[in-house]
Amino acid sequence: MALAEAILVCLTDRPMSGYDLAKTFDASIGFFWRASHQQVYRELARLRDKGLVESKEIEQSGRPNRIVHTITEAGEKIVHAWSLKPCRMPSVKDELLVKLYALDHVDIAVLREQLELRTDQHRAKLTAYQRIKEKFYDGKTLSRAQKGKLIALTMGISNEREVIRALEQAVISLGEIDG
């Protein structure tokens, strides 16, 4: 149920519409907890029903009205209680590694392409993280909240670097097998 908490955490910063939240889940907090816009709207409805956020419609002309959600005191209590509860290990589900595991039943040329595509995807992630770090964190005086985000971001960066290195090595190893 940590999508609820992730949304509440975003709303501790400032009130936001579902659309704002969906964008946030495509960027910053989405690096650590992925969610689609449908998931976000659905969960917002539940949070509203439970009284953990308050929603008010803001009229706009030309486009649909914004519905802006504000965290309530009850919502803040939920966030604090959640912070004390133990975390689960993220569940591993990586088809690419399953394909390596099943090497004998897989087209090696295709698998190499897939490894290279994956490497590029991680390079793109690394670049995105580094841009954010340079733009918002490097050489700045940081609040405690920002320092926490920087620690998470730094972990993301070092992880992407290592994954890229490991994937490049995997392609080399695969080449040695295929000959």
Place this chain on the structure above:
Amino acid sequence: MALAEAILVCLTDRPMSGYDLAKTFDASIGFFWRASHQQVYRELARLRDKGLVESKEIEQSGRPNRIVHTITEAGEKIVHAWSLKPCRMPSVKDELLVKLYALDHVDIAVLREQLELRTDQHRAKLTAYQRIKEKFYDGKTLSRAQKGKLIALTMGISNEREVIRALEQAVISLGEIDG
């Protein structure tokens, strides 16, 4: 739907019962695709319905009969078709990073404990991977299938090492904030 394929991949090695498969998902292939025993039995029923595996009951005395599943030709075709399809990026969902992201709304002492617990869990994983590598792969002549498994395992090992290093650094950074 890659649980189906992961099971089929296991069955290309040898026919197995649901129980055998569940154990395999607690160890080897489960390092790359996690699944509970309930999931395995449910998926086996579906695979049987689709004619991708054939199941026969083997009588045992004292304990429930084993139902041993063998991959069919149709099943092997599915595995090959799957190997050609592009892979998705694994979906990120890590509460611990969300808590770092939400540092201002979190108990820092508790978070440090959670980071340390997570570090220990990754150390345990690393040890398990290394034992398997030493026992089954180091200094042995390997088939192509085994070489694929070794590449996946090597990626797992380097990833665990990096995650441990990054978590240790995160605890240090957190200490500097907290004072």
Place this chain on the structure above:
DNA sequence: AACTAATATGCACATTAGTGCATAATACAT
């Protein structure tokens, strides 16, 4: 004697996530 682990299978229910679609207006490019 009672408890625990291992072997072996699975159902029922609840929660979570993903896919596809629907609506509606503006702005900008082709």
Place this chain on the structure above:
DNA sequence: ATGTATTATGCACTAATGTGCATATTAGTT
């Protein structure tokens, strides 16, 4: 004119995952 992107919300259906329970026997432990 037509298409595409952006802003903005959300439903309906399907698929995947997790939780709790149920059954049944043997072997070993406290």
